[in-house]
Amino acid sequence: MGEDEAQIRERLVSIECAYCGAEVRYVGEGRRPKFCSASCRSRAWELRRAASKLGRESPMPTVVREVVERVVERERSVPASVVPRVVGDWVPLLEQLERQVRDEPWSLVRSKDDFEELAEAVKGLYDAFSWRNPEPTNTTPPVHQQSAPGVQAGGTLSRQQRRALERQQRKHR
Template identity: 35%
Template sequence: MTEQQQHDSHQGDVLGTRERVETSERLVSRTCAWCGAEMTYSGSGRPRRYCSDSHRRRADEARNGARRADAATARGERTTEPVREVVERTATTVRTVYRPGPKEFVRVPAPPLPGRPQTPQEWVELLGELGVDINRGVIPEHWHTVLQPMLADLLRRVGGPEPSRAPAVPQQPQPSRAERRRQEREDRKRRR
């Protein structure tokens, strides 16, 4: 019995097994079509056929003139060996084993979130600290507009009175475009 079969027999009844083999190939290196020198492939883009531009040009010339190629072969500058490629093949086996589930399900409560109040007393203390921070000015004004609807919704849910809205700060009317331009001109004159 193999180690995998022993492991499977200790885990309980096997309902089914599915195996899938995935094979992938990746070019690792190739030889120069002109001189036969080995070139490594980076894995991106089209693989190079020649180790240098001069060998690419020489091969182009050889295609256009058989006489020149024969002379280069005779001098030993050009190889007559075929182009060789090194290809890496990877096979991955994915094995899925199906087993019967537990006979009965047991609900396990989630652990409490760290830093979050768990009891009503802790909530009262936290909301009291929030009120103190608001009174001391620790919480910036722009957060008051975010907190107010949330607290109003909370009071509605617990059946408390709706909080009264703080009076809105009256905004000054915006000057017209002509008034702004006039003001800018006056400011520029004063700076001169």
């Protein structure tokens, strides 16, 4: 089935009783019912029989309403989200992100925390590339301080620790 083709299925859902007009459920199997009960069927038969003895038309209504459910199935091709693997795939996406941050930053985020999280992710990306082109800031070797368990050298928290700390701070506001 192509994109323009559609598969249409119709299914009878309910019918009006030919005698009293009440709704008659139809499960889709077997012969379609005309009456809601045996008493309606026998009353309709009595009316038809009496009308034929008197030589008159059938007193039964000729219009019976049917409720039909129509299901239209269409196939659509949606491009799958693919994770870029090479620089040539990443560059256009990063340029698009840059344009969006400059032109309409609030379309990316729902709160200030989201914007800060995005900024931290970009900073982490920049830091990940800094090993390729290190900028000497201090010619003396760094002094290693004894830090608390789980804290990285230099007193900085990992991303997971920062998020946990932010959650605790929000919780106690």
